[in-house]
Amino acid sequence: MSVQLHDRFGRSFPYLRLSLLEACNFRCSYCLPEGFRATAGRPRPLDAEEIRRLLAGFAHLGLRKLRYTGGEPSLRRDLPELIRIAAATPGIERVALTTNGTRLPERVAVWRTAGLTHLNVSVDALERERFATITGHDRLPEILEGIEQALTLGYAAIKLNAVLLRGLNDDQLPQWFDYLRERRVSVRFIELMQTGDNLAYFQRHHLRAESLEALLMARGWRLLPRAADAGPAREYQHADYAGRIGIIAPYSKDFCAGCNRLRVTSLGDLRLCLFGNVGIPLRPLLQCDTQLPQLVATLGGQMSLKQLGHRLDAGETGLTPNLSTIGG
Ligand code: SAM
Numbered sequence: 671m672s673v674q675l676h677d678r679f680g681r682s683f684p685y686l687r688l689s690l691l692e693a694c695n696f697r698c699s700y701c702l703p704e705g706f707r708a709t710a711g712r713p714r715p716l717d718a719e720e721i722r723r724l725l726a727g728f729a730h731l732g733l734r735k736l737r738y739t740g741g742e743p744s745l746r747r748d749l750p751e752l753i754r755i756a757a758a759t760p761g762i763e764r765v766a767l768t769t770n771g772t773r774l775p776e777r778v779a780v781w782r783t784a785g786l787t788h789l790n791v792s793v794d795a796l797e798r799e800r801f802a803t804i805t806g807h808d809r810l811p812e813i814l815e816g817i818e819q820a821l822t823l824g825y826a827a828i829k830l831n832a833v834l835l836r837g838l839n840d841d842q843l844p845q846w847f848d849y850l851r852e853r854r855v856s857v858r859f860i861e862l863m864q865t866g867d868n869l870a871y872f873q874r875h876h877l878r879a880e881s882l883e884a885l886l887m888a889r890g891w892r893l894l895p896r897a898a899d900a901g902p903a904r905e906y907q908h909a910d911y912a913g914r915i916g917i918i919a920p921y922s923k924d925f926c927a928g929c930n931r932l933r934v935t936s937l938g939d940l941r942l943c944l945f946g947n948v949g950i951p952l953r954p955l956l957q958c959d960t961q962l963p964q965l966v967a968t969l970g971g972q973m974s975l976k977q978l979g980h981r982l983d984a985g986e987t988g989l990t991p992n993l994s995t996i997g998g
Contacts, residue, residue, distance in 0.1 A: 673730075673731060673970075674732040675732060675969065675973055677973045677974070677976040678973075678974060679976075679978055681928075681929055681930065682732065682930065683731075683732070683930055683931060683932050683973075684732050684734040684735060684899075684930060685733075685735045685736075685737070685901075685930050685931040685932070686725075686728050686735070686736050686737070686931065686932055686933070686934065687736075687737045687931055687932075687933045687934075687997050688721070688724070688736065688737070688738055688739070688933075688934045688936075688997070689715075689739055689741060689743075689934070689935050689996055689997035690715060690716075690738050690739070690740050690741065690743040690746050690752065690936055691715045691740050691743070691745060691746055691936045692706065692712075692715075692740070692741045692936055692994055692995055693706045693708070693740070693741050693742065693745055694706045694740060694742040694745075694994050695742050695745060695770070695772060695807075696770050696772075696805045696806060696807055697805065697806030698792075698794070698804060698805050698806065698833075699803075699804055699805075699835075699838075699871065700833055700835065700862055700868055700871055700872075700875070701865075701868075701993055701994055702992060702994050703806075705806070706741070706994065715746075715936040716953065716956070718748055718751055718752060718755060719956075720938065720953065721752055721755060722755045722759075723955075723956045723958075723959065723961070723965070724934065724938070724952065724956055724965075725755065725756055725759045725762065726959075726962060727952075727955075727962060727966050727969060728932075728969070729759050729760060729761035729762055730962070730966050731966060731969055733759075734761060734762060734763050735762070735764040735766065736756050736759075736762050736764070736765055736766065737766040737788075737790075737997075738753070738756070738766070739767075739768040739998060740768075740994065740997055741936065741997070742769065742770055742772075743767060743768070743769060744767075744769050744772065744773035744777060749777075750777075750780050750781060751784075753765055753767075753781055753784035753785050753786050754784045756785065757784065757786075757787075758785075764787050764788055764826070765786050765787050765788070766786070766787065766788035767781065767786055767788070767789055767790065768790040768791075768792070768831070768997070768998065769789070769790070769791055770791070770792050770805070770813070771791040771792065771816050771817065772807075772813065773816075774791065774812075774813060774815075774816020774817065774819065775815055775819065778816055778819050778820045778823065779823055782823045782824065782825065786825070787825065787826045787827075788825065788826055788828075788829075789820055789825050789827070789829070790828075790830070790831055791813065791816075791817055791820075791828070791829075791830050791831070792830070792831045792832075793810075793813065793814075793830045793831070793832055793857075794831075794832050794835070794839055795810075795832070795838075795842055796810075796846060796849055797810075797842070798811065800838065800839055800842070803838070804838055804839065817830070817855070821854070821855070827856070829855065829856045829857070829858055829916070830855055830856070830857045830858065831857075831860055831998075832846075832857060832858065832859050832860065833859075833860050833861075833862050834859050834860065834861055834877045834879060834882065835862060835877065836874070836875045836877040837874075840877055840882075843882070843885065846915070847911070849913070850911045850913030850914070850915070851910070851911050851913070852912050853912055853913050854912045855913050855914075856905065856913060856914040856915070856916050857913065857915055857916070858915075858916040858917075858918055859879060859882060859915070859916070859917055859918070860918040860920075861876070861877070861879050861918065861921055862875055862876045863920055863944075863982065863993075864876070864982060864985065864987055865987050865990050865991060865992045865993060866987050866988075866989075866991040866992070867992045868992065878919070878921065879917045879918075879922075883906075886906050886915060889908075890908055890909075890910075891906040891907065891908045891915060892906060892908065893905070893906055894907055894914075899930075900928075901928075901930070902918055902925055902928060903916035903917060903918050904916065904919070905917075920980070920982060921982060921983060925979070926943075926978065926980060927979075929943075933996055935949070935995065935997070937951075938951060938952045938953035938956060939951050939952065939953075940952050940969070940972060941996055942972065942973075942975060942976040942977070943976065943980055943988065944980070944988075944990060944993075944996060945980040945981070945982055945987055945988040945990060946977065946980070946988045946989065947988050947989060948975055949989060952965065952968070952969075955968060
């Protein structure tokens with residue numbers, strides 16, 4: 671019987687996002703516009719054994735849903751093994767992956783067999799040229815083909831992430847409507863977030879989601895009641911469409927009230943918030959199985975430091991230079 675992690679505000683944390691590496695093969699203009707550059711002497715990411723121990727510790731504290739992210743997690747050759755480790759951890763019911771989708775055509779069936787249950791693919795535009803401009807890579811057709819494959823494999827949910835960018839992809843709604851008519855996927859429009867590296871870009875391209883939501887409602891989309899264990903998305907559905915549309919608006923009031931997630935970086939640092947200023951290293955506690963009680967006690971002890979919400983409105987982006995370092 672596991673105990674639950676709780677903070678001072680009565681929130682519990684059954685959800686962990688673990689970054690598997692910092693490296694990424696894309697150059698998204700809002701995240702890594704110059705591409706990933708390895709830093710000499712930087713430690714290697716957590717290995718499979720360290721990850722197994724980390725998950726065992728969190729599972730002891732009520733972890734039910736794990737998301738692997740990055741960087742680009744599919745660049746790790748041992749990803750199928752990491753999925754199997756997560757799926758075999760008692761207590762973990764959902765194993766999710768956030769990916770840019772470049773490896774979907776050759777890997778998506780392998781991941782499913784290994785135990786992946788939920789898939790999020792980043793698709794910032796449905797027009798090939800726009801996509802290439804935003805991500806730095808002309809690879810939309812193969813990514814869309816990979817999503818078609820995924821749709822046949824029995825994933826519990828497939829979601830597509832699109833960061834809302836003023837002047838770059840804010841006119842793509844008609845294409846998304848066409849895409850969603852027959853496909854049982856949910857597209858998530860995410861408001862661009864300011865990070866340590868992207869202030870000028872943020873000021874140019876940030877767009878609040880309210881105008882988009884007004885447009886959706888005018889077109890007959892209806893806001894669904896929020897499920898008890900739902901994430902922060904406001905989800906819309908329409909009788910004429912198989913797919914759904916979610917809005918993730920981190921700048922909206924009360925966005926953090928339902929926070930149910932913790933994060934661990936690829937080097938094993940705990941982050942209590944995507945935009946927080948604190949994060950202790952867990953790696954020293956992941957070196958042998960007998961350290962489990964110490965890991966569990968440390969995680970429990972950190973909860974008192976979790977703040978009520980981020981301070982993005984005040985321009986405080988915390989320790990995060992860009993989301994590739996911690997995982998979006
Ligand atoms: N490489 C994977 C991918 O492309 O999905 C996983 C890592 S990526 C950092 C995770 C998600 O964060 C992506 O959907 C990406 O679009 C989103 N993201 C990155 N920087 C962001 C920002 N500044 N604001 C909002 N979303 C961002």
